[in-house]
Amino acid sequence: MSKRNQGITRREFIKLSGCAAALLPVALIATDRAVAQGKAAKEAVQYQDTPKNGQKCADCVLFEPPEACKVVEGKISPEGWCSLFAPKPS
Numbered sequence: 001m002s003k004r005n006q007g008i009t010r011r012e013f014i015k016l017s018g019c020a021a022a023l024l025p026v027a028l029i030a031t032d033r034a035v036a037q038g039k040a041a042k043e044a045v046q047y048q049d050t051p052k053n054g055q056k057c058a059d060c061v062l063f064e065p066p067e068a069c070k071v072v073e074g075k076i077s078p079e080g081w082c083s084l085f086a087p088k089p090s
Helices: 010-037
Strands: none
């Protein structure tokens, strides 16, 4: 049985691994740009301008003062709430 029938050789594997590692930073940059441009619509995350069950945007790790969110588009009230609420660590 020849080596070709057993899969790729060690040398081919190392070459492919090197190519993949070289392209990883490019993929990460492209992903960051896509995320930055692709914020969720307020309706999609059930955003409201008032707190819910004691939870409010000002206490969320995604909130960016004074009136923004890392993942929801538009003006965000510090007193607002959405379904993506994630409390800041104590």
